[in-house]
Amino acid sequence: MRTFSLASIALAATMALLLPIDSEAAMSKKQQKLYPPKDQLADVNSPQVKEWLKLINWSKVPKLAKTKAEIPNCPECPATKDIPKDACWWTCNGCVAKDDIEVCPQEKAWGLTYDDGPSEDTPRLLKKLKQANVTSTFFVVGSRVLEYPETLHQQIKDGHHIGLHTWSHAGMTSLTNEQIVAEIKWAEKIVFDVTGLKTKYWRPPYGDVDNRVREIARQLGYITVIWTKEWDSNDWQIPDKTITNKEVFRNFKWALSTVPKLKGGVITLEHDLFTQTVNVAGPLLDMGMKKGLEPMDIARCLSDPHPYQNSLVAKKPAPPPAKKPAPPPAKKPVPPAPAKPVEAPPKADSAPKEPKAKEPSEAADISKQSQRPSGAAQVAWSAGMALAFVAASAFFTL
Ligand SMILES: [Zn+2]
Numbered sequence: 200m201r202t203f204s205l206a207s208i209a210l211a212a213t214m215a216l217l218l219p220i221d222s223e224a225a226m227s228k229k230q231q232k233l234y235p236p237k238d239q240l241a242d243v244n245s246p247q248v249k250e251w252l253k254l255i256n257w258s259k260v261p262k263l264a265k266t267k268a269e270i271p272n273c274p275e276c277p278a279t280k281d282i283p284k285d286a287c288w289w290t291c292n293g294c295v296a297k298d299d300i301e302v303c304p305q306e307k308a309w310g311l312t313y314d315d316g317p318s319e320d321t322p323r324l325l326k327k328l329k330q331a332n333v334t335s336t337f338f339v340v341g342s343r344v345l346e347y348p349e350t351l352h353q354q355i356k357d358g359h360h361i362g363l364h365t366w367s368h369a370g371m372t373s374l375t376n377e378q379i380v381a382e383i384k385w386a387e388k389i390v391f392d393v394t395g396l397k398t399k400y401w402r403p404p405y406g407d408v409d410n411r412v413r414e415i416a417r418q419l420g421y422i423t424v425i426w427t428k429e430w431d432s433n434d435w436q437i438p439d440k441t442i443t444n445k446e447v448f449r450n451f452k453w454a455l456s457t458v459p460k461l462k463g464g465v466i467t468l469e470h471d472l473f474t475q476t477v478n479v480a481g482p483l484l485d486m487g488m489k490k491g492l493e494p495m496d497i498a499r500c501l502s503d504p505h506p507y508q509n510s511l512v513a514k515k516p517a518p519p520p521a522k523k524p525a526p527p528p529a530k531k532p533v534p535p536a537p538a539k540p541v542e543a544p545p546k547a548d549s550a551p552k553e554p555k556a557k558e559p560s561e562a563a564d565i566s567k568q569s570q571r572p573s574g575a576a577q578v579a580w581s582a583g584m585a586l587a588f589v590a591a592s593a594f595f596t597l
Pocket residue numbers: 314315364368404405542
């Protein structure tokens with residue numbers, strides 16, 4: 200058995216003890232009111248956001264202007280000459296910062312990521328991943344977690360890695376500094392309230408990140424994960440009917456044909472928001488594995504033993520899939536600007552789905568959960584820590 204799996208099991212078992220008592224129920228309307236309205240930018244004058252703003256040393260944040268976009272869409276890219284040289288704006292001129300993650304370092308390593316969920320189709324994907332004995336990173340949208348908290352629990356229980364994809368899926372460079380903080384922190388808060396985990400990795404919607412956005416995210420403890428050029432599955436275009444399943448498979452087949460020439464691994468972009476995108480996820484997984492790629496979550500792709508800001512159990516990195524370690528990914532020269540934003544606009548057909556009518560549970564006020572560990576949760580926390588210790592001890596003595 201892989202040692203990594205043991206650590207994952209220990210983490211999952213520990214987290215099962217830490218989950219809020221009413222965690223399996225959908226959030227009540229009362230609980231939902233503790234968060235900003237779904238799919239909308241939060242009020243930056245709220246006491247909560249004002250507290251979060253104090254976390255930032257603003258003197259270190261580059262004074263770049265907001266880009267122009269019809270919020271929450273991705274900004275239209277201006278002419279390259281009009282992009283400030285110090286912006287390092289990935290979406291519009293492909294600039295990558297030193298600490299951006301766009302590839303997995305090891306050969307044949309496949310950073311498997313799904314964005315924009317959880318959704319009603321996510322459980323179907325989880326079933327497929329379980330059958331394939333694969334873990335992935337889900338970059339979740341806070342507004343979707345509000346609708347499907349029970350699915351987020353299942354993702355954790357299944358050993359998957361969770362990263363953030365903001366509260367409302369707005370193009371980050373078009374927001375004010377205060378809105379950027381609110382978008383990240385509200386998403387972080389709901390994931391923490393539901394799971395007890397404080398996330399550490401995030402993916403900006405549309406990959407829309409520049410040096411202003413990066414610095415704010417960095418100061419909040421986040422590592423920015425984008426994806427490998429040419430490895431966007433473009434599945435997001437299927438619901439828009441601008442691409443067919445067949446074309447998605449053909450494009451992916453072409454990307455797979457480049458694997459022998461790659462110096463490291465890759466990170467793909469897929470989505471678990473729509474039925475159509477989940478429909479192609481299984482076949483894409485099979486295709487990649489058949490070609491010798493080893494799918495894994497981002498924490499494992501980076502051999503990060505602490506995939507959360509408050510990790511309880513250290514995940515031991517899995518042995519590298521390649522016999523010899525590949526050199527660190529070369530920083531590529533800036534590629535030409537893409538003709539259009541690299542990820543789907545969230546509105547129109549690809550707008551986040553409206554929630555299914557669910558009977559809300561009138562269980563305990565989630566604000567109490569967010570103050571964990573306390574009371575009964577303190578017991579769960581202590582039990583979790585004890586189990587973590589035992590699991591870790593057992594793990595390291597194996
Ligand atoms: Zn997205």
